[in-house]
Amino acid sequence: MSTVPHPYRPFSGRKRLSGRMAGIGLMLLGIFLFSANDALGKWLVDTYSVGAVLLFRSLAALVLLLPMIWRDRGFRELVHPPRPGLQLLRIVFATTEVAFFYASVRHLPLADVMTFYLAAPIFVAALSASLLKERIDARRWIAIFVGFVGVVIVLKPSTASFSWPALIAMTGSFLFSLVMIITRQLRGTRDTTLVTYTTLAACLVGAALVPFGWLTPTLADFGLLSLLGVVAMLASLAVNRSLKLAPASVVVPYQYTMLLWAIVFGLIFFGDKPDAQVLIGAAIVMISGIYVLIREHRQAGSGETLAEEVGSTMNAQP
Numbered sequence: 001m002s003t004v005p006h007p008y009r010p011f012s013g014r015k016r017l018s019g020r021m022a023g024i025g026l027m028l029l030g031i032f033l034f035s036a037n038d039a040l041g042k043w044l045v046d047t048y049s050v051g052a053v054l055l056f057r058s059l060a061a062l063v064l065l066l067p068m069i070w071r072d073r074g075f076r077e078l079v080h081p082p083r084p085g086l087q088l089l090r091i092v093f094a095t096t097e098v099a100f101f102y103a104s105v106r107h108l109p110l111a112d113v114m115t116f117y118l119a120a121p122i123f124v125a126a127l128s129a130s131l132l133k134e135r136i137d138a139r140r141w142i143a144i145f146v147g148f149v150g151v152v153i154v155l156k157p158s159t160a161s162f163s164w165p166a167l168i169a170m171t172g173s174f175l176f177s178l179v180m181i182i183t184r185q186l187r188g189t190r191d192t193t194l195v196t197y198t199t200l201a202a203c204l205v206g207a208a209l210v211p212f213g214w215l216t217p218t219l220a221d222f223g224l225l226s227l228l229g230v231v232a233m234l235a236s237l238a239v240n241r242s243l244k245l246a247p248a249s250v251v252v253p254y255q256y257t258m259l260l261w262a263i264v265f266g267l268i269f270f271g272d273k274p275d276a277q278v279l280i281g282a283a284i285v286m287i288s289g290i291y292v293l294i295r296e297h298r299q300a301g302s303g304e305t306l307a308e309e310v311g312s313t314m315n316a317q318p
Contacts, residue, residue, distance in 0.1 A: 023246025027254045030238035035261030037231045038114070039269055042105045044225060048217065050102045051209025053225060056217075058203035060229030065199060068192045077193050083186060087197060090182040093175045094198040095205050100172030107165035109272035110262035115154045115282045116166075116173040118259060121289045122147035123177035131181055143291045150284030153277055191240075199229075252293055256286045 045053050069075060081087045105113045126144045129136045136144075155166055183194065217225060242251050259282055266272035274282075 020246040020250055023242040023251045024254060026238045026242035026245065027251040028257060030235045030242060031255055031258050032261060033231050033235035033238065035258050035265060037228055037235065038105065038110060038262065039265035040224060041102060041228055042110060043269065045102050045106045048215055049209065049213040050099055051206045051212065053102055053228065054099065054202045054206030055210050056222065056225035057228035058199050058206055060226035061199045061233055062203065064230065064233045065192065065196050069196060072190055072192050077190055078196060081193060082189055086182055086186055090179055090186065091197050091201045094179045095201040097172045097175040097179060098202055099205065100168050100175065104165045104169035104172060108169060109274065110266040111259060111272065111274045111278060111282065112154060113169045114259050114262040115278065115285055116151065116169045117176060118256060118289060119147055119151050119173055119285050120177050120180065121292050123174060124180055125292050127177055127181060140292060140295050143288045143295065147285055147288030150281045150288060153281030153284065156277060253290050259286065
């Protein structure tokens with residue numbers, strides 16, 4: 001699904017400042033591309049099935065991935081991956097999460113779905129206590145609880161509005177958190193290997209689902225369906241390059257501009273007007289998520305924390 005960023009190497013003086021500014025600019029560009037891609041995916045999934053979207057976007061992404069695999073000489077690792085059991089579990093979770101994302105965005109405003117997904121650093125921080133045996137102090141537990149309150153506000157838990165698309169989006173966000181935890185455990189695996197496995201899996205699932213509700217795309221729509229995979233790969237490259245030029249703690253908070261773009265694109269292209277409840281819940285999630293990232297960075301000192309890895313690869317699915 002998402003790639004694990006390469007370690008940040010600090011610079012000094014003016015070079016460090018220029019590197020950070022370039023990193024921020026690339027992060028903003030990558031998040032804009034991801035957001036535009038999500039809006040395009042929402043528009044296409046209104047006409048074509050989730051299986052068709054998965055199939056065409058994955059095929060386009062694979063075309064771009066093959067030269068990267070050849071350059072990295074990663075074919076042997078693809079055949080004999082480290083920790084194959086965890087690799088398989090990650091593939092299952094990642095593929096299901098992508099399908100859930102498109103299923104939920106078909107029925108919900110972009111801003112609602114993205115709020116659930118932007119809560120991933122909060123979910124991971126909570127899960128890491130039990131799954132990775134990481135110690136979480138009282139302040140971070142409070143931030144996690146407040147973040148969940150924000151998610152619940154957006155979820156609108158009433159008998160009239162607690163819908164299955166919202167539950168699917170919530171489950172997708174939870175699965176994404178599990179993918180990130182497993183990715184942390186597989187950080188010795190090449191980035192291209194991780195992305196190729198999940199892309200291949202999405203392609204196979206799409207091929208299996210595409211006969212159900214098949215609609216032959218026009219030439220223009222075929223180009224747009226393929227563009228999903230191309231733009232996602234370009235956005236992923238921008239985000240990863242950003243993390244090479246600047247510390248995650250500097251650039252990761254800019255990922256929350258994704259919510260702003262989701263609101264803008266939703267309003268312009270779909271007429272979605274977020275109500276006050278969604279905006280309040282989203283603001284709570286953003287503040288809590290940023291606090292968790294900053295808190296973990298300070299406690300970790302140098303080096304990237306798990307929550308930062310999650311933040312740096314938010315929705316970076318090819």
